[in-house]
Amino acid sequence: MAQLIINSFLKLFSYFAQFNYYFLSHRSLVLSSLLLFVLVFQLYASSDDQLRQSSARSAILKAILAPEEKQPELVEALAQNLHPVLGPILEAWQKGDLFILDLNGKLTPVIRLPDSQLQLVENAQSLPIAQLPENARPLETTGKLRRAMRIILDQLALADPSPEIRENAVLKLGMRQNLQSLPILERLKEQEEHPKVKIAILDAISLINLNSPDTTTKIKALSHFEARAPIFARDSIQKILADSSISPAVRDAANKAMKAIERRIFWTDFFGTVFRGISLGSVLLVVAIGLAITFGLMGIINMAHGEIMIIGGYTVFVVQCLFGTGLALAPFGFSFNLPGLGLDPASNLYQAYFLISLPIAFLISAIVGLILERGIIQFLYQRPLETLLATWGISLILQQLFRLIFGPANIPVTAPAWLTGSYVVEGVIMNYNRIFVIFAAFVILVATWLLLARTPLGLLIRAVIQDRSTAACMGVSTGKVNSLTFAFGSGLAGVAGALLALLGNIGPSTGQTYIVDAFMVVVLGGVGNLAGTVLSALGIGTLDQILQISLRNPVIGKVLVLVGIILFLQWKPSGLFTIRSRSLDEG
Amino acid sequence: MSDRLPKVEIFFLLILSAVLIFVIPILNSAVPTDHPFYISNYLVNLLGQYFCLAIVAVSLDFLWGYTGLLSLGQMLFFSLGGYAFGMHLMLMIGRLGQYKSDLPDFMVFLGYNKLPDFWVPFYSFWFAAAAALWVPGLLAFLFGWLAFRSRIRGVYFSILTQALTYAACLLFFRNELSMGGNNGFTDFKFILGKPINSPDTQRALYVASALSLILTYLLLRTLTLTKFGKVQRAIRDSENRVLFSGYAAANYKLFAFTLAAVISGLAGALYVPQVGIINPSQMEPSRSLEAVVWVAVGGRGTLYGPVIGAVGVNALRSWATISLPAYWPILLGSLFILVVLFAPRGIAGFLEFLAGKVLTASRPILPNTQIFTNSSLPKTSSPNPSGQESQKT
Numbered sequence: 001m002a003q004l005i006i007n008s009f010l011k012l013f014s015y016f017a018q019f020n021y022y023f024l025s026h027r028s029l030v031l032s033s034l035l036l037f038v039l040v041f042q043l044y045a046s047s048d049d050q051l052r053q054s055s056a057r058s059a060i061l062k063a064i065l066a067p068e069e070k071q072p073e074l075v076e077a078l079a080q081n082l083h084p085v086l087g088p089i090l091e092a093w094q095k096g097d098l099f100i101l102d103l104n105g106k107l108t109p110v111i112r113l114p115d116s117q118l119q120l121v122e123n124a125q126s127l128p129i130a131q132l133p134e135n136a137r138p139l140e141t142t143g144k145l146r147r148a149m150r151i152i153l154d155q156l157a158l159a160d161p162s163p164e165i166r167e168n169a170v171l172k173l174g175m176r177q178n179l180q181s182l183p184i185l186e187r188l189k190e191q192e193e194h195p196k197v198k199i200a201i202l203d204a205i206s207l208i209n210l211n212s213p214d215t216t217t218k219i220k221a222l223s224h225f226e227a228r229a230p231i232f233a234r235d236s237i238q239k240i241l242a243d244s245s246i247s248p249a250v251r252d253a254a255n256k257a258m259k260a261i262e263r264r265i266f267w268t269d270f271f272g273t274v275f276r277g278i279s280l281g282s283v284l285l286v287v288a289i290g291l292a293i294t295f296g297l298m299g300i301i302n303m304a305h306g307e308i309m310i311i312g313g314y315t316v317f318v319v320q321c322l323f324g325t326g327l328a329l330a331p332f333g334f335s336f337n338l339p340g341l342g343l344d345p346a347s348n349l350y351q352a353y354f355l356i357s358l359p360i361a362f363l364i365s366a367i368v369g370l371i372l373e374r375g376i377i378q379f380l381y382q383r384p385l386e387t388l389l390a391t392w393g394i395s396l397i398l399q400q401l402f403r404l405i406f407g408p409a410n411i412p413v414t415a416p417a418w419l420t421g422s423y424v425v426e427g428v429i430m431n432y433n434r435i436f437v438i439f440a441a442f443v444i445l446v447a448t449w450l451l452l453a454r455t456p457l458g459l460l461i462r463a464v465i466q467d468r469s470t471a472a473c474m475g476v477s478t479g480k481v482n483s484l485t486f487a488f489g490s491g492l493a494g495v496a497g498a499l500l501a502l503l504g505n506i507g508p509s510t511g512q513t514y515i516v517d518a519f520m521v522v523v524l525g526g527v528g529n530l531a532g533t534v535l536s537a538l539g540i541g542t543l544d545q546i547l548q549i550s551l552r553n554p555v556i557g558k559v560l561v562l563v564g565i566i567l568f569l570q571w572k573p574s575g576l577f578t579i580r581s582r583s584l585d586e587g
Numbered sequence: 588m589s590d591r592l593p594k595v596e597i598f599f600l601l602i603l604s605a606v607l608i609f610v611i612p613i614l615n616s617a618v619p620t621d622h623p624f625y626i627s628n629y630l631v632n633l634l635g636q637y638f639c640l641a642i643v644a645v646s647l648d649f650l651w652g653y654t655g656l657l658s659l660g661q662m663l664f665f666s667l668g669g670y671a672f673g674m675h676l677m678l679m680i681g682r683l684g685q686y687k688s689d690l691p692d693f694m695v696f697l698g699y700n701k702l703p704d705f706w707v708p709f710y711s712f713w714f715a716a717a718a719a720l721w722v723p724g725l726l727a728f729l730f731g732w733l734a735f736r737s738r739i740r741g742v743y744f745s746i747l748t749q750a751l752t753y754a755a756c757l758l759f760f761r762n763e764l765s766m767g768g769n770n771g772f773t774d775f776k777f778i779l780g781k782p783i784n785s786p787d788t789q790r791a792l793y794v795a796s797a798l799s800l801i802l803t804y805l806l807l808r809t810l811t812l813t814k815f816g817k818v819q820r821a822i823r824d825s826e827n828r829v830l831f832s833g834y835a836a837a838n839y840k841l842f843a844f845t846l847a848a849v850i851s852g853l854a855g856a857l858y859v860p861q862v863g864i865i866n867p868s869q870m871e872p873s874r875s876l877e878a879v880v881w882v883a884v885g886g887r888g889t890l891y892g893p894v895i896g897a898v899g900v901n902a903l904r905s906w907a908t909i910s911l912p913a914y915w916p917i918l919l920g921s922l923f924i925l926v927v928l929f930a931p932r933g934i935a936g937f938l939e940f941l942a943g944k945v946l947t948a949s950r951p952i953l954p955n956t957q958i959f960t961n962s963s964l965p966k967t968s969s970p971n972p973s974g975q976e977s978q979k980t
């Protein structure tokens with residue numbers, strides 16, 4: 001889990017780092033490319049599309065077939081025939097996916113598309129042959145050629161029909177802070193209609209103006225950034241502040257802009273932390289809720305809870321394989337293949353595999369729980385400490401069974417496409433899968449509450465939690481209630497495992513990493529009530545995240561949380577919320 | 588006040604001590620290697636290791652079997668003792684390490700220029716030996732004081748000790764702690780100036796382990812025969828009644844918990860030079876649970892049962908991890924379930940059943956299922972129709 005959090009963190013930081021690195025390293029090329037670009041842009045806008053496409057194709061064909069030393073020149077000249085079709089071809093060339101084949105004595109350049117289909121450069125027709133000849137070698141590129149290709153690709157991006165690509169390209173241009181680009185941006189500003197790209201153009205212009213020798217322009221740019229506070233402007237403003245020769249007015253404006261940006265970063269970090277805290281908290285909640293119910297009801301600690309959870313994770317994996325190409329297993333020396341449905345990974349049915357596997361995970365885990373309860377735990381209700389030990393034995397056995405059946409390595413569960421990606425609000429990155437887990441935790445919580453508060457079984461469960469002997473005297477079959485509750489709690493654990501498969505690795509010993517945290521949630525929340533579990537799960541999750549970030553050390557944060565819980569129990573020994581009862585707790 | 592050790596037991600102990608402390612080392616050193624009675628160096632070393640683990644098992648039984656405190660962190664105290672003594676052994680390597688530096692290898696590797704201050708006193712053997720006792724003792728005292736003061740009992744206590752172990756384990760895996768991180772300490776060279784791997788040193792360590800085991804047993808056995816022992820068992824059977832009778836149950840528990848931690852620390856300090864390595868995996872919560880298995884299998888509440896359990900289970904482990912590595916966890920888990928379900932009194936219970944009344948006459952009351960249903964309290968005095976109780980122990 002800690003790994004996961006660290007990873008999502010690194011992503012956040014590396015995003016900006018990459019930006020800077022890429023653009024700073026190619027600053028020198030801009031000049032030449034931009035002059036050409038101005039010329040080309042008008043041509044590009046006015047001529048007929050069909051014609052331009054074919055002329056672009058023939059131009060690049062010429063460049064490809066030209067001798068190596070002439071290629072950079074010819075590629076640069078592509079600026080006169082700029083057309084979107086050039087993009088994939090140049091990219092393929094860069095990546096080594098461009099080949100020259102000898103078809104019926106004619107040298108024919110083809111590109112290999114990402115789905116490994118072959119396409120003619122000449123007219124974009126697919127090649128009938130499925131595979132490249134063995135001796136085919138990708139066309140090589142020199143440093144000079146790659147530079148030329150990048151210039152063309154940048155120009156293509158500025159004129160791309162997709163607003164996101166345009167926005168990125170404009171910002172890229174701005175980050176280079178080259179005063180020569182100003183006229184282009186001014187022109188683009190006139191033509192651009194998309195509001196987001198327009199803002200990006202204004203940002204880019206301001207970024208460039210930070211380099212302007214004119215103080216008023218500089219101050220104007222800085223006040224633009226003070227109002228907008230974009231994080232990407234931070235480095236450039238820092239550079240200005242580091243310069244000792246600037247006038248006080250500029251320094252003042254730069255300081256103000258910097259403050260605005262830092263405030264922005266603080267809030268972005270803050271909300272990011274809160275989001276991750278809630279996300280971690282809901283994972284803990286889902287893991288602990290089943291434990292809280294079984295513990296609250298039976299007063300026993302189920303050490304195999306983590307493994308029952310992992311059964312849910314493995315169920316998702318198996319369902320995923322069955323929807324796809326099938327699964328080969330070799331437990332205990334027998335090997336067999338489970339045939340798959342062979343669904344297309346892009347089809348809707350395949351994409352729904354995760355939703356379908358959730359109830360299956362619930363069922364399978366609930367059945368395993370029921371078997372354990374009937375087979376072992378029911379004999380130990382009078383000896384809670386020994387239940388702890390017996391369930392630990394079960395957990396050992398289950399872990400080893402996972403290892404024998406699915407192998408010791410983590411299993412690859414790929415999240416469905418609709419759960420990959422993230423939703424970004426004002427720089428706070430919220431992954432879809434995390435949002436889904438928060439949502440699922442909420443649904444599980446409501447379902448559990450409904451079960452406990454609104455169903456006959458819930459009534460019985462509550463009666464048994466409050467006073468087992470009295471409930472038994474009233475004719476409640478406590479044994480049956482125990483079994484059903486244990487099965488329900490195990491089922492919830494299975495759903496938790498299925499959700500965990502979305503977020504991280506599932507392996508034979510994954511359950512162990514969650515079990516201590518889950519216990520802490522239950523102990524802190526108090527036995528036998530949902531409100532306490534919710535509050536302690538979210539509290540522990542958020543505190544954990546805040547400590548991890550402020551201390552920059554995931555382990556110390558975790559240790560502090562554990563110490564904090566022990567100290568907290570000094571103040572409230574039986575957790576946040578307790579059910580009041582007159583019975584004497586014999587320990 | 589106190590009862591005396593029964594004569595039969597003293598007799599048994601004397602014979603056993605003679606065998607463990609004199610006969611086995613002599614069979615190892617004085618008998619030619621091809622003689623059928625020869626005991627190999629390997630076996631002596633292995634027995635020494637088992638005895639160290641047996642000490643932990645005895646201390647855990649003192650807590651669990653006699654006081655009703657199931658500590659899931661006994662191996663934490665064991666490892667702390669091992670680490671404390673391991674620090675001394677690391678410093679004794681001197682310049683013989685891979686990097687030929689005064690610093691331990693892992694420090695050189697991590698770019699330290701000088702020894703961290705808290706390492707310096709560990710140059711002294713006696714300081715390290717004392718630290719192996721007081722460091723676990725202090726941690727147990729602090730934790731126990733906090734836990735018992737707020738009356739954390741039963742499974743809650745167990746879970747918290749496990750959380751403590753887990754936290755410590757995470758900490759020791761980090762390099763920042765300057766305790767060797769993942770790899771821990773290894774490649775020891777000298778102990779008290781003697782080469783650590785020579786058969787003579789190992790034999791001496793074996794004797795020290797055997798002696799410690801016997802002395803620990805005697806100490807704890809004597810304690811359980813005193814008034815302290817009676818209060819201790821009363822706490823196990825019904826803490827509330829002890830409280831109502833005016834005893835400060837928390838202080839008794841704190842004493843038992845701290846003493847058990849100190850003893851485990853001693854075992855760790857003896858174990859590390861014999862096994863030649865200490866790393867955070869010894870601290871993992873599952874290791875402590877394994878120690879509970881030794882006690883449960885041997886028979887808790889007997890003190891000698893855990894010794895049999897520790898040696899037996901570890902011997903089984905040594906055999907199974909080589910012959911049946913894939914099935915060892917399943918074997919261990921099944922053993923645990925079977926013992927808990929069908930033989931709550933373990934091997935000792937079986938032995939006493941065999942020995943009849945000869946030994947049991949002077950034994951402490953053995954825990955069984957009865958003690959957990961407290962018949963004196965009004966709440967549980969009426970029989971429960973379903974035969975199930977919500978009482979926690």
